[in-house]
Amino acid sequence: MVEKILVQGLNCWFGESHSVKSLTLEVKENEILGIIGPANSGKTTFLRTINRLNDLNERFRMKGSIKIDSEDISTLDPEVLRKRCGMVFALPLSLPMSVYDNVAYGPKRHGNNDKKGLDEIVEKALKAASLWHEVKDRLNASALKLSGGQQQRLCMARTLAVEPEIILFDEPCSGLDPISTAKVEETMLELKKKYTIVLVTNNVKQASRVSDRTAFFLMGELIEIDVTQNIFVSPKDKRTEDYVTGRFG
Amino acid sequence: MRKGFDKFIEKAIFACGLLAIVFVALIFIFLLIEGGSFFKEFSFLSFLSGKYWYPTSTPAQFGILALIAGSFVVTLGATVVAVPLGVMAALYIAEVAPAGIKDILKSGVELLAAIPSVVIGFIGMVTIVPLIRTTFNLSTGLSAFSGALMLAFMAMPTIVSISEDAIRAVPWAYKEGALALGATKWQTMYRIVIPAALPGIIAAVMLGIGRVIGETMAVMMITGNAAAIPQSLFDPVRTMTATIAAEMGETVKESSHYHALFAIGLVLFIITFTINFIADTYLRKVKK
Amino acid sequence: MIRLDPKRSQNIAFAILLIVTILIIVPVLLIIGVIVKEGYSAITWEFLTGMPKDGMRGGGILPAIVGTLSIVTCAICITLPIGVLAAIYLNEYAKDNLLTRIIKLSIVNLAGVPSVVYGLFGLGLFVMLLKFGVSIIAGALTLSIMELPVIITTSRQALNSVPYSFREASLSLGVSRWQTIAHVVLPNALPGIMTGAILSIARISGETAPILFTAAAFYVPRLPHSVFDQVMALPYHLYIISTQIPNMPKNITYGTALVLLVMVLTMSLTAIVTRYYFRKRKKW
Incomplete structure (x- = not known):
């Protein structure tokens, strides 16, 4: 498989705190790379560095490079970059508008104002996020009236509507019950046929269920990265083993 | 094209952000130029320390000591009345009042803030002024005392709402600690809450004073407008603000009198600037 | 010295x-009550829509109402x-730097400048230097600078929420970023911004000192034709009739x-x- 994201010697700081240390890894096209690790291990920081959302924080500094399709992200326009790397957040961040408007929001802001075209995009995105059947009769209802799981899939649909290549998931199921979680995971597996996915998760089991390869982060360092099965069955590093078997974290 | 528009609007946003600085600077420069030309003819020292304000007699005399004294007496009187009452009301609203009543009281204070100063001046003229004249058997009720009472009332919204914010900002954990030791709510309030909220309360008081010094219409209508150094609280006085408001309409533009009024404006600007600067320093402490 | 038990001293305190709180709130109601009681008899159609007569001792206050509305509308726009x-x-x-600190300090100080000093500034800049004369526009510009810190502060709170x-x-x-602000942030901050704006309109409608030498006229028995006209204004009119005109019929003053x-x-x-309503049904 082709590498989609290539990270080389990445270091990130917030003020004085060094949150990602000399990170080098690659994400292959159409894979799900799971990133696990305890709190403050730099997983989320890494994720938000990829789409340059950290740039908005004045205290953020970085060194090293991240390349997407061999293009350094620092040379890309952040808006173009973010359109290519969609992001789904830990808490379902539905905007306070209707279901339809949430999904149509991105395309509209990117200049698509054709009503028929938007209808199609919304339907397609909602279908891809396996939400269409649940909401097709209440597209004009407020998105905030949906359940947590539905809202999270709505956020996925909203991300898909701007046609990204990569989707960054930041602990997408942390607020969800097991049934909603299963739905979201199912959707993710469906999505990887078309998209490259980086999944940051606190839930070790979730990584074992959906990711193709898994990386283990600890205190800002990449301890180990391998095919998921190897990480869970025969980890090379003692710390990885301790973490995945639940001895700490 | 969208990108171009974004760039343009972001420039406009930045420009508007800078406007506050521009205006403060402009106001200062204007007062400095217009007021400054007064000091080409008259000495700064005799301006501040001169006892006589006779701008239209010949030769004209421009001493603002009596005006400063007027402002000072009225402000001091108003502060002495307003601060304890205002802080007490803030305590009641923030800590004691039941939730439903709290909203009503706060709206009441906000309504007070909304009443125009000229309306308060008018009401003062027809109520407080005659009341004070008869109670204290004076020849006129238009006095520093009446002015101070009305101004205390007008400073209330500022003092109450900012003190209340400061009191509410005291972390719950502080109070919990004292209450857990068996202190009553009142003991907790005066031993823990008030000291902790003190910087905010000081800021509230400073801003209240700033408001009182700058108040124009009500003082002009109530204090009797006699430009003489008051011997007692019940003497009529004239403040700096009232002098500007009352006389600017009648001056000849670009005359010494005209420039003298700008010079008074400059003095007022410097006083309120200092007061606000101090208040802001205390408010900054609250935020930390 | 008698020591009160804590419970009793709390009750007394x-x-x-x-009592103090009531002492502050009750006069507010009294002021409103007195003005309504004494003034409502003056309120007639003729009073609201007529021109002043007999040296303002009779007739209506239409030019003052229209004047105030024109100044305030221009100012808020x-x-x-x-x-x-x-x-x-x-x-x-804004980044957390020196410039931002200076801007914030300027806003605080702008808010503290006495209203009559704004009047001086408006006179110097708009009336004299820019030669607008005593006019609606000069008064409106003066008031708009005076109200700027209030609008900035309330809008900022709304955006921040x-x-x-x-x-x-x-x-x-x-x-x-701008699209995000325009389509997500501003719509959700709008109720807060609007309440701040309405409060500002209320405040500047009652301001007298800043328009004293920039816009207000003692007596203009006609309606303004352009923003460069001098106008009567309600608060200034109230000041004039309650202090400068002898034998003023009481109910006209109260009515005004x-x-x-x-x-x-x-x-x-x-x-x-x-504000109360939006706070209650806030969606997030």
């Missing part, structure tokens, strides 16, 4: 606090967009005060109620 953009700068773009996560959700879709008060308080109450 709370009672005193309550100038100050609202500028203030909101400045608030956007401070809340969305919109969760940061909304911005991230939008930015993460590749939407630009009532009209001004109703204008100002209706707007303030609207703002207070809207």
